[in-house]
Amino acid sequence: MKPWIAKQLYLIDYTLASLSRRKAKNLSLLFIYALLVFVLASVALYTQALRHEAQAVLAGSPEIVLQRMIAGRHDLIPAGYLEKIGRIRGVQKIEGRLWGYYYDSVVKANYTFMAPREMNIARGEIIVGPALERSRGLAAGNGISFRSYTGELHTFIVAEVLPEATELASADLVLMNEADFRAFFKYPDGHFTDVALSVANPQEVRNVAVKLMNALPDSRPILREEVLRTYASIFDWREGLMLALLAAAILAFCILAWDKAAGLSAEERREIGILKAIGWETGDVIQMKFWEGLLISLSAFLLGFLAAYGHVFYFGAPLFEPVLKGWAVLYPHFSLPPHIDGLTIATLAFFTVVPYTAAVLVPIWRAAITDPDTVMRA
Amino acid sequence: MIELKNIRKVFNQGQHNEFWALCGIDLAIPEQQVTALRGPSGSGKTTLLTILGCLARPTEGRVRLKGEDISGLPERFLTEIRRQTFGFVFQQFNLIRGLSAIENIILPAYPLGLPRKHLLEKAEALLADVALAHRREAKVEWLSGGEQQRVAICRALINDPEILIADEPTANLDTKLATEFLGILERLAAQGRTIILTSHDPLVVESSVVDCVVTLRDGRIVDQTEGRPASAERFC
């Protein structure tokens, strides 16, 4: 073994021994520290995953969604509308969409009913999102009845439950055959809820939107980029909240660090003097204390981070669900698919490990450069 | 071995409580002999010892170790010299609490990164020499005063120093333990080590183990045995 490595192992050994000498104090320090990391990491992981989720959902959404407005309210797209849109230059693909909300009084939740074009769902069958699986205890093969607005009961067989992966979008979905959808909501043939458009040249999106407004004055085009911006501002607001939390946490770190910096006890000073007198260099003492700072802050970081990971991704962040999530009403058991990125981890690690380690080193530095003759005097 | 030339040491220089602890010390420590520094309390014995052992620097004067002037060396080199050349036994023993006897002994060798097995063997041999092998795993705070001192001696010897320095080694021991200490001292002297100690204990100063006695008073050497010339008195 190289002497340098052997030396570091000796220093770590010594540090562990001196940490265990003040076990109670160091354990409580570790606990408070880990708790701080836990709060910070929970917030960071949560917003990160939420943002990622929203982006994933929006990435698959159409560039323009066209709604028809009557008296300022969203109304059905009548027959013949699609043909008119098709004549506008620049429009590449048109798809009339069928969807609507259904209030389930049993569990007091809203579902989104949808008749997707790209899926072939047999009549009388539905595919449901994971939220329904949980709230109504549904599994493939089960039957369920919904009462339509006209009062009749419609019974469906669950063909499949959607996977958890993109839950933000699919949690409350009920997918069904177009004919079933029209029958349930009494939608006349040729009518749609709204229209999804794609544009040949992405730069032309705004021009196409203007042309749509001119050709169909009762329509309202909604652009994906606008939705994205709205989402971003919502997240920014939430992140402001998180920033406040972050500031509080950093303040707490500073207090911890200050305590450490000021609290170099006479005993610790004496210990440093002894080590220097028996032949340790200033650098050796500092390296030893560096390991101490690193060991404490790194284990606090790991503990706090793992706890936060569990909190956010396994237990659904029960501690700040009400603050951070606007969908809480619609998604009673909302759980995020795990998503973490290196930058978040690195930032967190930096803000937790570096200040503490530095705070441990500063006073030690001062003590370690003093002459060791003080140990000769009691 | 060590030569001091006109050493002066001041504490709190320039302040109202400025104090000259050493005023012009000229001294040569002979190799492979036991030198004892004695004198009344406050005469500067400990201060002189810290300068001899490179734990502190003189305010003025030159220190030569084995013919080499080390007065102007930076702290880094002094540490190196301290580790290679000196072993210290402090009056308060200064063992690290919470560590076992054997861990305390190998502590000075940590920065060298030597294999642990080798260090432990060496430490065990040293402990056996002072009849303490059975206490190797005991935490030092549970050891008696005499046992603590013997652990401190082993720690001073782990890096095989040429010079052993001890400040008031018997001050915390009763007569029986002090006699035992002299026995250990005798063996170390027989191994050819240079030993410097301070003491006002006649048992130590007048024992046959000590080759050379230097008497201090008010920061000056007033007497020195072995017929070596005492330093000329100076006014500070």
Ligand SMILES: Nc1ncnc2c1ncn2[C@@H]1O[C@H](COP(=O)(O)OP(=O)(O)OP(=O)(O)O)[C@@H](O)[C@H]1O
């Ligand atoms: N750091 C210091 N600051 C101020 N004065 C000091 C300092 N260290 C020592 N002194 C003074 O220097 C003088 C010599 O001290 P020193 O410890 O060398 O005496 P000593 O001969 O070892 O005494 P003792 O036998 O009591 O141990 C004392 O008067 C002491 O008060």
Ligand SMILES: [Mg+2]
């Ligand atoms: Mg003294």
